[in-house]
Amino acid sequence: MNHACRVTLFVVIVLFPAVGVSMAAKVEPPEEKQIERWTRLLPESPRGVGPTIEDRRAWRVWAENESGKEIVKRAERLLTEPMPELSDELYLDYSRTGNRDRYQRVLWQRRSRLTTLVMAECIEDRGRFLPAIETSIRGICGDKTWVLPAHDRGLANFKGTVAEIDLSVADFSWNLATARYWLSEKLTPEVRKLIRDELERRTFTPFTKMVTTGKPQWWLTTTNNWNAVCLAGVTGSALAIIESRPRRAFFAAAAEKYIQNFLSGFTPDGYCSEGLGYWNYGFGHYVMLAETLRQASGGEVDLLEGANVRRIALFGRRMEILPGVYPAFADCSPTSRPDPPLMALLGRRYGWGLKNVEAQGRAGWPSSYLHVVVLFSFPNEAAATPAEKTPANQTPPRDWFPDAGVLICRPVPAAQHALGAALKGGHNAEHHNHNDVGSFVVALGRATPLLDPGHEIYTARTFNKHRYESKVLNSFGHPVPRVAGQLQSGGRQAAARVLNTDFTDKADTLVLDLTSAYKVKELNKLERTFVFSREGAGKLTVTDSVEFDSPQSFGTAWITFDNWKQLAPNRLQVGKKPDDVIVEIDARGAEFRVVPEKIEEQLPGGRVPTRLGIELTEPVVRATVSTTVTPAP
Numbered sequence: 001m002n003h004a005c006r007v008t009l010f011v012v013i014v015l016f017p018a019v020g021v022s023m024a025a026k027v028e029p030p031e032e033k034q035i036e037r038w039t040r041l042l043p044e045s046p047r048g049v050g051p052t053i054e055d056r057r058a059w060r061v062w063a064e065n066e067s068g069k070e071i072v073k074r075a076e077r078l079l080t081e082p083m084p085e086l087s088d089e090l091y092l093d094y095s096r097t098g099n100r101d102r103y104q105r106v107l108w109q110r111r112s113r114l115t116t117l118v119m120a121e122c123i124e125d126r127g128r129f130l131p132a133i134e135t136s137i138r139g140i141c142g143d144k145t146w147v148l149p150a151h152d153r154g155l156a157n158f159k160g161t162v163a164e165i166d167l168s169v170a171d172f173s174w175n176l177a178t179a180r181y182w183l184s185e186k187l188t189p190e191v192r193k194l195i196r197d198e199l200e201r202r203t204f205t206p207f208t209k210m211v212t213t214g215k216p217q218w219w220l221t222t223t224n225n226w227n228a229v230c231l232a233g234v235t236g237s238a239l240a241i242i243e244s245r246p247r248r249a250f251f252a253a254a255a256e257k258y259i260q261n262f263l264s265g266f267t268p269d270g271y272c273s274e275g276l277g278y279w280n281y282g283f284g285h286y287v288m289l290a291e292t293l294r295q296a297s298g299g300e301v302d303l304l305e306g307a308n309v310r311r312i313a314l315f316g317r318r319m320e321i322l323p324g325v326y327p328a329f330a331d332c333s334p335t336s337r338p339d340p341p342l343m344a345l346l347g348r349r350y351g352w353g354l355k356n357v358e359a360q361g362r363a364g365w366p367s368s369y370l371h372v373v374v375l376f377s378f379p380n381e382a383a384a385t386p387a388e389k390t391p392a393n394q395t396p397p398r399d400w401f402p403d404a405g406v407l408i409c410r411p412v413p414a415a416q417h418a419l420g421a422a423l424k425g426g427h428n429a430e431h432h433n434h435n436d437v438g439s440f441v442v443a444l445g446r447a448t449p450l451l452d453p454g455h456e457i458y459t460a461r462t463f464n465k466h467r468y469e470s471k472v473l474n475s476f477g478h479p480v481p482r483v484a485g486q487l488q489s490g491g492r493q494a495a496a497r498v499l500n501t502d503f504t505d506k507a508d509t510l511v512l513d514l515t516s517a518y519k520v521k522e523l524n525k526l527e528r529t530f531v532f533s534r535e536g537a538g539k540l541t542v543t544d545s546v547e548f549d550s551p552q553s554f555g556t557a558w559i560t561f562d563n564w565k566q567l568a569p570n571r572l573q574v575g576k577k578p579d580d581v582i583v584e585i586d587a588r589g590a591e592f593r594v595v596p597e598k599i600e601e602q603l604p605g606g607r608v609p610t611r612l613g614i615e616l617t618e619p620v621v622r623a624t625v626s627t628t629v630t631p632a633p
Helices: 032-041 056-064 066-078 093-097 101-124 130-141 167-186 189-212 225-241 245-258 276-296 307-313 340-350 370-377
Strands: 398-401 406-409 419-424 440-444 447-450 491-495 497-503 507-513 523-533 539-552 554-560 564-568 571-574 581-586 592-598 610-616 620-631
Touching: 032 245, 056 066, 056 101, 066 101, 093 101, 101 130, 101 167, 101 370, 130 167, 130 189, 167 189, 167 225, 167 370, 189 225, 189 245, 225 245, 225 276, 245 276, 276 340, 276 370, 307 340, 340 370, 398 497, 406 507, 419 523, 419 539, 419 620, 440 539, 447 554, 447 581, 539 554, 554 620, 610 620
Parallel strands: none
Antiparallel strands: 398 406, 406 419, 419 440, 440 447, 497 507, 507 523, 523 539, 539 620, 554 610, 564 571, 571 581, 581 620, 592 610
């Protein structure tokens, strides 16, 4: 089960509102003519995604492949294990300590248990997993709330005074509705009614009220991943279980209307400021919603059409620096990659010719949710489309996102073991924002010896007013200047202004004005110039030019997870062989010192980044500091 880590991004990556979110917008029900249109398009009876257990031909494919056999084995083990218990004490842990992992670990065990058992029963169709399935369903339907503790900070859902929809409610509702649709009358009438009643209470009624009363939850009008995930889950559930065709049409029309908010969260060039992991998660759910509505409408409604959606779909491809290497901008893991099942579906839909990804076809990536499995691993029009015989065009030397101010620089195709780089302008009010205007990543081989460290382990602090106390999220944890002792400020006004670009076969130049990112009244000018050279094995030069009204301190930095050593006063070696680099410092005659500091924050895997500060020893009125990185000999 080598792909187990891939699709789980769709269900467990992060479960907090993004920072940098605009939430105010008027909410009205979909127009009656749109509801009538959907009423004509939808099938007479509710229909979920994927084949029901009665379709033995479809399930026989799973029974005969290794993924299916492994699922049955896991389900057999689960029959010998009790269902994990969720206690009130565990739910309240977050409100008391800020720790969300202890509760969510048990929650995912319960939910993935149900998914595994349902998959195994559909593969086998022998009835031996049905008692455990119904026990799981009764247990989960008995939970006080499906809202995560991190999203229930006032505990109103836990106390039962409100019934809200969050990422967890939406995705699990779709999962439960899919289980009911697949198993149908294999489940007892009591359990089928229990599922219908709980979805009505927890999902359908709250959604209907928020759309029709003009008092929505914030995510309906927001522009980040929450919008796509919640709309996909609610709509997928409704189409699979609600008997009334006009009522199903209401949900489909509302989704078609309000999913446009999600698309507006991307810059016009298709850049996802939430980071690559959230593109997998948020846009992945957008794609699932698109496929669900496309199937439900008989192909009449296609949310993947349109130039803007195509640009967003290309984000995963365009962010690749070197083969398999991507930058960890925003709340993103340094190991994040575009999910293969998502890329395979998009590749076939758009005819990209991604032969290595498309060859995997619908091999069966496991997930904690049934709808994720079926939409990416079962036959549908996109998945059944033969892989393009013509391979994708050669990767271009660069990808420039002019609206986002992000540049991906690549070496010439014939270069051996050459540098690549990702350079970021942007601003400090982006989705899942870090204060990182002017940041960059250097890639070599399969490594990023100099990088953006990505996200921290989420706690209560991560998404409250104390967010930027974190040295990983504020500018201290990024390779950007520190000006007069000050870190970058937050907000939309703290933005990089692109002063110049010059892109050629030999080199790419990007000049940014970073002045507005620092609230320093004495600061007159701060410009950062990136020059990426493709000659030889490649070279990146980063030059900071600063001017003050009066003498002030100034310095810049590099960030690494790797070992490093100082070879000379102006020369460092950073990284692991054979992907290590040489960094040379030129302060134009000014004295400087290298100041290393471990950034002691909680990062996934216990990783500890090092900030290699380059600090001028005396205050200056003006200064120019250049650092140049090349592959180590």
